[in-house]
Amino acid sequence: MKPQSKYLFVEIAAQRCLQLMRGAKPKVESGARKYTTLAITEVESGEVPWRLSDGESTDLVSSGLREPIEQE
Numbered sequence: 182m183k184p185q186s187k188y189l190f191v192e193i194a195a196q197r198c199l200q201l202m203r204g205a206k207p208k209v210e211s212g213a214r215k216y217t218t219l220a221i222t223e224v225e226s227g228e229v230p231w232r233l234s235d236g237e238s239t240d241l242v243s244s245g246l247r248e249p250i251e252q253e
Contacts, residue, residue: 183227194220197229 184190198220201207208228213219223229 182231183225184231190224193229193231194224197223 184193194217198216201216201220207219208223209219209226211219211222213222220229
């Protein structure tokens, strides 16, 4: 699911970019050489799961983005 808000889109892409920088495997095939470009492509294609936190907190809670990265 692609976020409707451009600000939310940027937040999700930024968190995914950090995850890619820490060693996460890409979710889409891309010729992108930069983590930011790859993260944007993944969010645009709807491959990055996310959800908003409920009521009390306004922080974005991206499903799977705050979990530790498994290194090979």
